[in-house]
Amino acid sequence: QVQLVESGGGLVQPGGSLRLSCAASGFTLDYYAIGWFRQAPGKEREGVSCIKRDGSTSYVDPVKGRFTISRDNAKSTVYLQMTSLKSEDTAVYYCVTGLGSRCPQGDDEYDYWGQGTQVTVSS
Numbered sequence: 001q002v003q004l005v006e007s008g009g010g011l012v013q014p015g016g017s018l019r020l021s022c023a024a025s026g027f028t029l030d031y032y033a034i035g036w037f038r039q040a041p042g043k044e045r046e047g048v049s050c051i052k053r054d055g056s057t058s059y060v061d062p063v064k065g066r067f068t069i070s071r072d073n074a075k076s077t078v079y080l081q082m083t084s085l086k087s088e089d090t091a092v093y094y095c096v097t098g099l100g101s102r103c104p105q106g107d108d109e110y111d112y113w114g115q116g117t118q119v120t121v122s123s
Contacts, residue, residue, distance in 0.1 A: 002026040002112045004095040009117030012085055020080040020117060022095030030073040033103050035110065036080050038091035038119075048093070049080060050103030058103055062088070085121045092116040 008020040022034065035050035049059045049069040057069050068081040078095065096110035104110075 002097070002099070004097065004112055004114035006093065006095050006114045006117040009093060009119045011120045011122065013123050014086060014121055016085050016121070017081070017083045018085065018119060020082065020093055020095075020119070022078040022080075022114060024076045024078070024095075024097070027097075027099060029071065029076045029078070031101075032097055032099050033101055034071065034078045035096045035103055036069065036078075037094045037096055037107055037110075037113075038089075039094070039116075040088075040091040043091075045094075045107045046091075047105055047107070051078065052103060053101060082119070085119075087121050090119060090121050092118050 003025045005023045012018055031053055033052045036048040037045050038048050039045045049067055051057050051069045051071050066084045071078045094116045095114040097112050098110045
C-alpha cells in the first residue's frame with residue numbers, strides 16, 4: 001500500500017537549517033507530484049511546497065528563497081531543504097500525495113499523508 005515516511009525534523013536555532021526526507025513506497029514516485037504541508041499549534045494546515053513529475057516546483061510565499069524541494073526518483077525520496085529557519089516555521093511537517101500530476105492547494109485534495117515530523121525553531 002501507499003506509504004510516506006518523513007524524517008529529519010528536530011530542534012534548531014533561528015537561522016539554522018534542516019533537511020526533511022520523505023521516503024515513498026507502494027507506488028512509483030517518478031509519475032506523481034509530491035507535496036509538503038505543515039501545521040503549527042492552533043493553526044490550520046498550510047501547503048508549503050510541491051514538486052511535479054517534471055521537476056517543476058512551487059512554494060508558499062513565506063518560505064520562498066529559504067526552502068528547496070527536490071526529488072530522487074531512484075531512491076523514491078523527496079526532500080525539503082530548509083534554511084534561514086524562523087520561529088514561525090515551527091510546525092509538524094507532512095509529506096503528501098494525491099497520486100496525481102498536479103499540485104493542488106487544498107489539503108483535501110491529497111489522499112495520502114505521512115505521520116509527520118516535528119520541526120521546532122527556538123533559541
